[in-house]
Amino acid sequence: MQAPLTLLAPAWSEAMTRWLDQRRALDGAAAKTVEAYRRDVAGFLGFLAQHRGGADGVHTLTDLPATDLRSWMAAERARGLSARSLARSLSAVKGFLSWIADRDGGDVTAVLQARGPKYRRRLPRPVSVEAATNLIDMVGEQARDPWVAARDEAVVTLLYGCGLRISEALSLTAAAHPLPEVLRITGKGGKERIVPVLPAAREAVARYARLCPFDLAPNEPLFRGARGGGLNPRLIQSVMEKARMQLGLPATATPHAMRHSFATHLLSAGGDLRAIQELLGHASLSTTQAYTAVDAARLMEVYEKAHPRA
Template sequence: MAGVIAPGAAEALEDWLAARRALTGAAPNTEDAYRRDVAGFLAFLAGHRGGPQGRAALSRAGLSDIRAWLAAGRAAGAGPRTLARRLSAVKSFYRWLAETDGFDASAILAARAPKHARRLPRPLPEDAAREMLGTLGHQHPEPWIAARDTAVVTLLYGCGLRISEALGLTGADWPFGESLRIAGKGGKTRLVPLIPAATEAVGAYLALCPYPRAARAPLFRGARGGALNPRLVQKATARARAQLGLPATATPHALRHSFATHLLSAGGDLRAIQELLGHASLSTTQGYTEVDTARLMDVYAAAHPKAGGGAG
């Protein structure tokens, strides 16, 4: 049962978001997600305790309130991953509030997130990734659009960019040098080395693009000249994977995962790959180690005589 959020609690939420924004430069979508998650808890708390809870009253919330909130979320159909994300936001808010208002929030900070299976990346095999790039060049009857889609996806697979990072490039970024300075999540910048194939693909697109390159305009244009919508790249990739008979997991983001996994398979250093991907935490990058290990175990299971897959 949700209640009305007291003005003081709502003000505390906005103060916290402003403090986060100043420290991390979080993207608007990230900030909106934090606002929704914490506001959901504050509204639940008001209903659970029988009325709006002002800022001072928030300090009296405890572990039983958190458990009741998580149970309500579970009953409403939220999965363990969603509940864990919400709890993380509430803990972050309470950590800031406790430091700001001077109270002990250890009970809430000690709350444990529901266990959930870690979702590992699903990279494409190297030959499938290459076929995807080749097939994209034939997915659209307009040559410059086909070249555009190929160029974007080549940046994802060849350089490990997020699709938002590739589409965030402007005319001022061209011509490319040996590396690209990318503004990633949280406003953090990183230098990404460029392979010749990526530079060549972007150059081929620009040679065909009917819209003149401008320093402040998007490098990748939509059919009408505006910024390219990422859904169009996703649709082109979907058509290519259908043509190649690849699974639904063969998405643009999967190509970024493929970049990391194939580097790791070739002997790449985990920390170097972390830097290339722009991961804030090494633990995120370590997921690729698990993927590579899982792939090796599949080969082992298929080939080893005692595993039932080999001839001996």
């Protein structure tokens, strides 16, 4: 059960607010991440208050029995929360309780040792090099207006050619045009990274800029919607959906799949995992290592086709 912040015990809500402020200030957590933390921890505290028949001071949070945590996890699963989402919520709750223990003293060992639900990690679903090229070409054929077609093709080219998230591509301002040989990208959590820009991406953006009917002032968005405002990411998702259907590609061929394809194809070509981590802006190498599993799975598929079992 999730409780609004205003309905929690004052001491609990104040502690959570301070913890969230620290996540935002010291860890550089993005606004959406902080909001997810808030929902997860508020939900746990709301359940705990109901489970115990009321709330008390913060000191009660540093002496929780593992049974309380297991009861909360059971209730979350009962209301339909997936194993993946519960694992994320548990991580937030552990972080919050650990912070309280460090600040006020207490022993939360039993809580920190609690195991979350097991779930199968979803691997990235990249497309082949040929499919990525075909998608870019097909995206450029969807719109009737030449400038819109050039815009959509330029955005998707950046996703694949530079490994950008769609939010990162659409956050570029016109000051980035003409694109330099390297871009300084601000990603999740405000982390900056340097990304090389391929000639194809520079040319695609330059073509769009020549055709764009709006004044591309340096402090305005580079990619514009039909009325001149910033481009809605849903429009790129929609044009990608049409293109992949025309090409007979699976539903996993999304804008984000182009970023995955960028990483997987680099790895297949002998790219260094650490370098790919930097290019993608992953905070942890373990996130990037998912691509090694993707590449291994692809190689095994090729092997099995070439050497079918008797």
